[in-house]
Amino acid sequence: MSLLQYHSELITRVAADRDKAAFSELFDYFAPRLKGYLMQQGADDAAAEEIAQDVMVTLWRKADLFDPAKASASTWLYRIARNRRIDRLRRQKSAALDPEDPSLHPSEGPDVAVEMDARVREQRVRTAMSSLPEEQEAVVRLAFFRGLSHSEIADETGLPLGTVKSRIRLAFSRLRQVLETDQAIDID
Structure with missing residues (x-):
């Protein structure tokens, strides 16, 4: 929660x-x-x-x-x-x-540079998410887009709790690799 x-x-x-x-x-x-x-x-x-x-x-x-x-x-x-x-x-x-x-006074609008960085970052994450195997992407979406706990994901999907945790851990590892590689390419 x-x-x-x-x-x-x-x-x-x-x-x-x-x-x-x-x-x-x-x-x-x-x-x-x-x-x-x-x-x-x-x-x-x-x-x-x-x-x-x-x-x-x-x-x-x-x-x-x-x-x-x-x-x-x-x-x-x-x-x-x-x-x-x-x-x-x-x-x-x-x-x-x-x-x-x-x-x-109303607060000032968002900084355009910050907003553009956020959009670029969001696109990178979307691209990285699409590179995940379907079963990993599904549990990540349940955890972070729907806000479900690991136990709730296990209940909803019928998967064992350990499998849910493993898939999330593997997904994060893969996302980290893809995002770090993507960032290294941008810097070069």
């Missing part, structure tokens, strides 16, 4: 059962990160702490409003934090917001 899925599961447990252990895990993970994010956005230490606490209280009270189909847990919580910070600024100023406040 990925970290994103795990956090979504924890929020679901808070919503369904008021699971204090799940909330505690979410709090320990997100509260310091939210505070850091808010401080990066210009909030002072005390305000960032207060807003982060408020976001976590909101999580406890309104966990049932979280929809993992619409956003990840972190996206949902960071959006609440951003909105709470804007609300706080509005209350403090009661006049117009500072148009230079970075939290009010």
Whole structure:
């Protein structure tokens, strides 16, 4: 289970059962990160702490409003934090917001060079994936594109767990060879 899925599961447990252990895990993970994010956005230490606490209280009270189909847990919580910070600024100023406040501006678009590198890398991986034997490619796709654990892949495919692990290990070895060879050709 990925970290994103795990956090979504924890929020679901808070919503369904008021699971204090799940909330505690979410709090320990997100509260310091939210505070850091808010401080990066210009909030002072005390305000960032207060807003982060408020976001976590909101999580406890309104966990049932979280929809993992619409956003990840972190996206949902960071959006609440951003909105709470804007609300706080509005209350403090009661006049117009500072148009230079970075939290009010959309983030800049992606760097074209970075995006092109990502596309090239993606194409290399696709090409490398197509060089795998079908049985290896199938388990890699289940593991990394569908996010299934080794056990879940074994259950879904009917393969022994050891076979699933071996195929993934062999696939990674072959992918590494193909990608390193591909990269060496590009450098020459």
